[in-house]
Amino acid sequence: xxxxxxxxxxxxxxxxxxxxxxxxxxxxxxxxxxxxxxxxxxxxxxxxxxxxxxxxxxxxxxxxxxxxxxxxxxxxxxxxxxxxxxxxxxxxxxxxxxxxxxxxxxxxxxxxxxxxxxxxxxxxxxxxxxxxxxxxxxxxxxxxxxxxxxxxxxxxxxxxxxxxxxxxxxxxxxxxxxxxxxxxxxxxxxxxxxxxxxxxxxxxxxxxxxxxx
Numbered sequence: 001x002x003x004x005x006x007x008x009x010x011x012x013x014x015x016x017x018x019x020x021x022x023x024x025x026x027x028x029x030x031x032x033x034x035x036x037x038x039x040x041x042x043x044x045x046x047x048x049x050x051x052x053x054x055x056x057x058x059x060x061x062x063x064x065x066x067x068x069x070x071x072x073x074x075x076x077x078x079x080x081x082x083x084x085x086x087x088x089x090x091x092x093x094x095x096x097x098x099x100x101x102x103x104x105x106x107x108x109x110x111x112x113x114x115x116x117x118x119x120x121x122x123x124x125x126x127x128x129x130x131x132x133x134x135x136x137x138x139x140x141x142x143x144x145x146x147x148x149x150x151x152x153x154x155x156x157x158x159x160x161x162x163x164x165x166x167x168x169x170x171x172x173x174x175x176x177x178x179x180x181x182x183x184x185x186x187x188x189x190x191x192x193x194x195x196x197x198x199x200x201x202x203x204x205x206x207x208x209x210x211x212x213x
Contacts, residue, residue: 048119050082051092057212059091059205060190062098062177065107066134067186069199071127080202091209095123097170098177098186103139106161108170110147113160122150 047060059081063070078093085091097112099105107126114122125146126133133142140161147157160166177183181190189196189205192212196204 047094047096049092049094050120051086052089053092055086055089055092057085057091057192057209058190059093059209060096061093062096062183062186062188064098064100064104064186065111065123065126066099066101066104066130068130070187071130073187073199074124074127077199077202077205081205085209090213095120096173096177098174098183098188099170100186103134103143105167105170106140107133107143109163109166110143110152110157110160112166112170113152113156114150118150122146125150 061073063073081091081093086093097105097108099108111119111122111126126143129146133139133146136142143161144154144157147160148154152160182195185197187199189200191205191208194208194212196208
């Protein structure tokens with residue numbers, strides 16, 4: 001099944017998610033056993049952490065790799081947050097996958113096979129080249145070229161891109177975020193529990209971050 005790139009908006013996101021989950025083998029097998037979480041109990045272990053894990057303020061980002069607004073955040077706003085808040089140790093960013101289509105899920109699976117700073121480097125490559133791989137005739141093959149450029153061999157890529165358990169875990173956490181936190185579109189952010197929806201201006205993050213200090 002081929003799905004279009006992510007469409008932003010609550011109703012559209014809900015429809016896209018329903019179609020995504022209807023396609024085996026990506027349906028979570030144990031969604032009913034997932035640990036409930038709220039905006040006040042989102043922890044770093046539920047995502048990848050950029051910055052000092054002990055930083056006093058936490059920014060949680062829910063994003064889809066095929067979402068244009070998510071790409072804009074990573075290209076325009078995140079560099080300022082890194083320079084002024086994350087690198088000085090005043091805040092950390094916890095990245096959470098929220099794939100709105102199957103190419104985004106596949107990209108999330110591949111990105112998860114990179115550790116530490118390499119994860120965020122590959123994430124940046126995927127957002128930077130979003131228009132090429134997400135709209136390619138074969139997004140998976142296009143993702144393979146990005147993974148190869150990042151140093152991943154073909155065998156490892158095939159294993160990561162077809163890891164059903166990893167797919168289940170990503171979609172299960174996505175359902176959790178939708179059910180328990182009310183995430184309906186991407187990007188969505190939590191700044192110490194305060195929700196910011198959409199590609200907000202940098203100044204709006206500053207206001208939320210200052211309020212959380």
